[in-house]
Amino acid sequence: QTLDKKAVTSLILKEIHFPKPKAPTDIISTVEFNHTGELLATGDKGGRVVIFQREQESKNQVHRRGEYNVYSTFQSHEPEFDYLKSLEIEEKINKIRWLPQQNAAYFLLSTNDKTVKLWKVSERDKRPEGYNLKDEEGRLRDPATITTLRVPVLRPMDLMVEATPRRVFANAHTYHINSISVNSDYETYMSADDLRINLWNFEITNQSFNIVDIKPANMEELTEVITAAEFHPHHCNTFVYSSSKGTIRLCDMRASALCDRHTKFFEEPEDPSNRSFFSEIISSISDVKFSHSGRYIMTRDYLTVKVWDLNMENRPIETYQVHDYLRSKLCSLYENDCIFDKFECVWNGSDSVIMTGSYNNFFRMFDRNTKRDVTLEASRENSKPRAILKPRKVCVGGKRRKDEISVDSLDFSKKILHTAWHPSENIIAVAATNNLYIFQDKVN
Amino acid sequence: MEVQKEAQRIMTLSVWKMYHSRMQRGGLRLHRSLQLSLVMRSARELYLAAKVEALELEAPSPPAPCPQDPRLHQAREAEVPAACPPPDGEPPEPMDAQEAAEEAAAPPRAAELPARCSLRPARVGRKRRSSSNPSDGVDAGLAPSKKARLEEQEASAEPPGRLPPASAPAEGAFPNLARVLQRSFSGLLSRGPAAAPTAPPARDATPACRAADPVLRVLVRTVVAF
Numbered sequence: 001q002t003l004d005k006k007a008v009t010s011l012i013l014k015e016i017h018f019p020k021p022k023a024p025t026d027i028i029s030t031v032e033f034n035h036t037g038e039l040l041a042t043g044d045k046g047g048r049v050v051i052f053q054r055e056q057e058s059k060n061q062v063h064r065r066g067e068y069n070v071y072s073t074f075q076s077h078e079p080e081f082d083y084l085k086s087l088e089i090e091e092k093i094n095k096i097r098w099l100p101q102q103n104a105a106y107f108l109l110s111t112n113d114k115t116v117k118l119w120k121v122s123e124r125d126k127r128p129e130g131y132n133l134k135d136e137e138g139r140l141r142d143p144a145t146i147t148t149l150r151v152p153v154l155r156p157m158d159l160m161v162e163a164t165p166r167r168v169f170a171n172a173h174t175y176h177i178n179s180i181s182v183n184s185d186y187e188t189y190m191s192a193d194d195l196r197i198n199l200w201n202f203e204i205t206n207q208s209f210n211i212v213d214i215k216p217a218n219m220e221e222l223t224e225v226i227t228a229a230e231f232h233p234h235h236c237n238t239f240v241y242s243s244s245k246g247t248i249r250l251c252d253m254r255a256s257a258l259c260d261r262h263t264k265f266f267e268e269p270e271d272p273s274n275r276s277f278f279s280e281i282i283s284s285i286s287d288v289k290f291s292h293s294g295r296y297i298m299t300r301d302y303l304t305v306k307v308w309d310l311n312m313e314n315r316p317i318e319t320y321q322v323h324d325y326l327r328s329k330l331c332s333l334y335e336n337d338c339i340f341d342k343f344e345c346v347w348n349g350s351d352s353v354i355m356t357g358s359y360n361n362f363f364r365m366f367d368r369n370t371k372r373d374v375t376l377e378a379s380r381e382n383s384k385p386r387a388i389l390k391p392r393k394v395c396v397g398g399k400r401r402k403d404e405i406s407v408d409s410l411d412f413s414k415k416i417l418h419t420a421w422h423p424s425e426n427i428i429a430v431a432a433t434n435n436l437y438i439f440q441d442k443v444n
Numbered sequence: 445m446e447v448q449k450e451a452q453r454i455m456t457l458s459v460w461k462m463y464h465s466r467m468q469r470g471g472l473r474l475h476r477s478l479q480l481s482l483v484m485r486s487a488r489e490l491y492l493a494a495k496v497e498a499l500e501l502e503a504p505s506p507p508a509p510c511p512q513d514p515r516l517h518q519a520r521e522a523e524v525p526a527a528c529p530p531p532d533g534e535p536p537e538p539m540d541a542q543e544a545a546e547e548a549a550a551p552p553r554a555a556e557l558p559a560r561c562s563l564r565p566a567r568v569g570r571k572r573r574s575s576s577n578p579s580d581g582v583d584a585g586l587a588p589s590k591k592a593r594l595e596e597q598e599a600s601a602e603p604p605g606r607l608p609p610a611s612a613p614a615e616g617a618f619p620n621l622a623r624v625l626q627r628s629f630s631g632l633l634s635r636g637p638a639a640a641p642t643a644p645p646a647r648d649a650t651p652a653c654r655a656a657d658p659v660l661r662v663l664v665r666t667v668v669a670f
Contacts, residue, residue: 079469085471087470087471088469088470088471089470090469090470113470175474176470176473176474194473194474194475195474222474222478223478224478225474225475225478227475244475244478244479277454277483277486277487277490278483280479280482280483280486281479281482281483284475284479331454334454334457334483335457337461340476340479
């Protein structure tokens with residue numbers, strides 16, 4: 001799965017977009033593949049979850065290799081009102097995380113700012129028929145009219161996918177939840193808000209354990225907040241959380257009940273030549289992800305993606321510039337609020353390529369081995385289904401070549417904040433505002 | 445002064461953003477409020493530094509014969525004069541270097557004060573005065589004015605998609621500010637520990653200064669209320 005030139009030019013577009021007219025509630029706010037890659041879940045600003053399922057590959061239609069179609073749609077969260085604070089609680093889905101599949105049903109966690117819910121998604125393709133006490137329409141029969149008994153049988157019906165909320169984990173967060181992460185023990189998970197991280201058991205909804213609390217005694221002394229958190233993929237006692245100051249802390253839950261004292265502290269000393277008025281804001285980490293191997297963590301701040309080795313705390317082992325040409329535009333980006341955008345980052349299945357989004361519907365991939373990088377665009381105008389994606393380039397100064405786009409022409413309202421990579425194949429999902437793009441390797 | 449105006453504009457913009465974020469669904473966001481307050485603080489410091497520099501330029505030759513004056517007089521663009529000896533010999537941190545730079549740039553107004561040569565306490569007094577004296581017009585400049593807010597509303601009515609057109613090539617909307625900021629900050633940090641005399645009274649004075657600042661107080665109250 002290296003990002004050589006051939007692989008890049010083989011990416012084709014299989015586009016899915018929501019058929020509804022553009023509404024603010026249709027903006028996709030999270031994208032996540034499940035552990036096998038068979039399912040892809042998206043959450044949006046309106047509190048809806050849409051799950052796509054990959055078609056089974058059939059021998060008859062080899063060229064239609066496993067396309068994703070809508071599998072289930074349900075309303076996960078509704079807007080709520082906190083009467084005590086006179087605040088509305090947004091229904092926007094901040095994160096979705098899948099549980100590994102343990103039986104025929106699928107389970108996922110979805111969260112808004114305050115409440116986490118466990119959803120069960122299951123199929124029903126049979127229906128019982130032939131009840132004794134009810135007729136076919138469900139009306140009760142008069143027992144006096146029943147003269148014979150029969151055994152109800154299950155008859156096939158049209159496939160129905162139903163989603164039911166199995167657990168609701170509420171009232172545990174004063175501040176806004178930014179992350180959830182399922183533990184590798186598959187029995188617990190954590191939820192993180194700006195100042196606290198709570199540990200939950202899936203079976204218990206009326207209590208959670210607080211494992212990190214960085215709220216200062218005097219709020220006037222507040223200097224940093226938690227921005228993202230994740231469990232280690234294999235070690236169920238280890239997790240990391242990132243801060244708005246650009247630091248990452250690794251904690252071991254065996255050390256103490258309250259993990260306020262970190263086991264490891266990752267921070268890169270600031271480059272004084274890069275220091276500017278907005279240095280503090282752009283160093284805030286918007287996403288942190290463990291590699292599949294568990295050896296590395298990747299962090300995303302406003303202008304860069306960094307890869308850290310868990311064994312080296314004083315600096316990252318790799319730094320990739322996502323859109324450094326924005327460094328001189330920070331003041332304008334502050335004006336239009338773009339400087340606060342929280343981009344996510346993802347690993348590919350083999351941890352050899354990392355991907356993150358940018359503006360103008362561009363997204364970037366970096367091959368860690370060959371050090372090659374590519375900029376691609378998710379746009380309907382420039383791609384037709386099955387068309388091969390063309391690499392894009394941003395012209396930073398001087399003469400602009402024919403296919404290049406100048407920095408001042410970038411559309412900052414088109415931003416790719418959420419992307420996902422299939423756990424084992426070269427399939428990526430890219431959310432561009434309210435459109436979802438799925439790109440696959442071309443089959444030769 | 446240009447830097448002053450830009451810093452003031454950023455301050456006003458930040459206050460407007462803070463106000464606007466309260467109206468959003470979901471209420472105040474702690475992270476956003478913190479980021480806005482960081483920008484406001486930086487803008488305020490820059491504004492004060494620029495203001496002090498402007499005042500120093502207006503009064504170029506302080507009449508006093510105090511031996512440390514020429515060194516202080518040389519303070520330009522908030523750069524700390526390297527020649528000024530640390531009164532207590534402590535190595536200062538870069539953050540304090542900036543505060544000390546403000547103090548070092550403030551002395552031209554020492555002409556008004558009697559105890560000028562005993563630098564340390566006078567500095568402390570001057571710093572307090574410069575940041576909290578309403579008659580300065582400093583606070584009036586920092587407090588958001590209705591007019592500034594209206595200007596911001598008009599500015600935000602522009603289409604969100606594009607950046608404001610660059611007035612200088614490849615520099616964005618605030619080319620001069622960007623340049624000045626870059627210069628100021630790298631100037632400060634390149635001087636590093638060798639330069640600034642960070643007097644402990646300055647450190648002690650800082651919390652008092654912060655408490656006296658009405659804008660930051662509002663910010664802090666906002667965050668606390670949240």
